[in-house]
Amino acid sequence: MNPISPYWKDRKVVVTGAAGLVGSHLCDLLVEGGADVLAVDDLSKGVFERLAHLEGRLRFARADLCVPGAAEQLFQGQQVILHLASRAYGIAYSVGHHEEMLRFNVDLNRKVLAACAAARVERVLAVSSSCVYPDDAPCPTPELPVNTGEPEKANRGYGQAKRELEIEATRLARDTGIGVAIVRPCNAYSGRYKWEGEYSHVIPMLVKRVMEGEEPLVVWGTGRQRRNFLHAVDFSRCFLAVTEHHAKADPVNVGYEETVTMEELARAIGEAAGRKLTIRFDPSKPEGRLVKSADSTKLRRVTGGITPTIPLGEGIREMIEWYSRTFPAQA
Numbered sequence: 292m293n294p295i296s297p298y299w300k301d302r303k304v305v306v307t308g309a310a311g312l313v314g315s316h317l318c319d320l321l322v323e324g325g326a327d328v329l330a331v332d333d334l335s336k337g338v339f340e341r342l343a344h345l346e347g348r349l350r351f352a353r354a355d356l357c358v359p360g361a362a363e364q365l366f367q368g369q370q371v372i373l374h375l376a377s378r379a380y381g382i383a384y385s386v387g388h389h390e391e392m393l394r395f396n397v398d399l400n401r402k403v404l405a406a407c408a409a410a411r412v413e414r415v416l417a418v419s420s421s422c423v424y425p426d427d428a429p430c431p432t433p434e435l436p437v438n439t440g441e442p443e444k445a446n447r448g449y450g451q452a453k454r455e456l457e458i459e460a461t462r463l464a465r466d467t468g469i470g471v472a473i474v475r476p477c478n479a480y481s482g483r484y485k486w487e488g489e490y491s492h493v494i495p496m497l498v499k500r501v502m503e504g505e506e507p508l509v510v511w512g513t514g515r516q517r518r519n520f521l522h523a524v525d526f527s528r529c530f531l532a533v534t535e536h537h538a539k540a541d542p543v544n545v546g547y548e549e550t551v552t553m554e555e556l557a558r559a560i561g562e563a564a565g566r567k568l569t570i571r572f573d574p575s576k577p578e579g580r581l582v583k584s585a586d587s588t589k590l591r592r593v594t595g596g597i598t599p600t601i602p603l604g605e606g607i608r609e610m611i612e613w614y615s616r617t618f619p620a621q622a
């Protein structure tokens with residue numbers, strides 16, 4: 292594992308959503324870097340097993356941050372709050388649950404930010420999303436102002452909640468002088484994925500179908516939609532670097548210009564699994580924006596040139612191992 296900056300050594304850091312996909316990798320990096328970590332999660336979606344190997348090296352609090360007063364109590368005496376907790380699922384769920392995603396996430400984010408102010412912490416990371424960008428944003432997408440057009444249609448509720456998080460986090464910085472970092476990540480994956488059935492994200496979904504020999508393999512949409520994928524370890528490295536170097540209430544993309552189409556992704560998975568695929572595209576299913584990729588100019592500038600450490604090919608092999616661990620009977 293690449294070491295993180297000495298900035299984090301002995302720093303008192305809270306990670307909200309710590310038992311989540313990205314949060315657990317972030318905790319690994321922080322613990323290795325000598326930070327004093329309080330990991331918080333209500334385990335509504337996260338799983339403690341993702342943190343079990345760190346037992347004794349961090350403190351874990353199972354707490355619902357939507358409960359009034361919970362965040363205030365946990366944040367007392369802490370220096371940095373890395374706020375990752377959120378309700379987020381794949382596109383199949385998001386597309387039919389806009390109101391729920393909006394209301395739940397706005398409430399959660401408000402309580403967390405108010406608690407940051409009350410505890411007078413030094414620094415906060417607000418994790419937004421590339422879903423704040425409108426469907427007609429240019430690609431690769433630069434850091435457009437938060438109120439540009441409407442958030443991505445397929446994730447409208449979730450994207451609007453992330454917009455409001457950015458606006459309130461900016462207000463927090465202005466009113467209190469707390470250093471606020473804001474990141475807008477693209478798509479993460481990792482071998483710590485928890486299967487969510489039909490609501491799962493695209494990489495684990497395709498890996499499972501390929502490994503189970505689906506014939507033909509059905510790919511949602513036209514197969515021509517392009518995405519940038521980043522391993523959750525690389526997400527986490529970017530989150531830490533932006534928090535350290537750019538706590539200026541100024542959003543930074545976490546993602547890069549390179550994209551793969553869903554068809555290329557499916558074929559790469561098939562190749563890594565040693566399976567010959569016949570693919571059928573299903574345009575009746577939602578596919579989101581045709582292209583999503585991030586202009587990484589600002590990310591590279593503010594972090595001194597951070598680049599991914601885990602290429603997609605290596606990540607796909609990790610996901611095939613994930614499948615064998617998660618569904619041992621079928622593997």
Ligand SMILES: NC(=O)c1ccc[n+]([C@@H]2O[C@H](COP(=O)([O-])OP(=O)(O)OC[C@H]3O[C@@H](n4cnc5c(N)ncnc54)[C@H](O)[C@@H]3O)[C@@H](O)[C@H]2O)c1
Nearest residue numbers: 308310311312313333335336337355356375376377478479
């Ligand atoms: N994974 C991606 O591709 C992606 C892309 C863009 C943005 N993001 C954002 O990055 C962050 C981390 O993403 P992730 O993939 O690890 O998400 P995740 O869903 O795996 O983790 C979120 C965690 O928050 C916890 N949580 C939810 N509500 C809570 C509450 N009320 N109190 C305490 N904990 C609560 C869940 O149990 C879960 O463990 C999220 O804010 C997400 O919106 C993720």
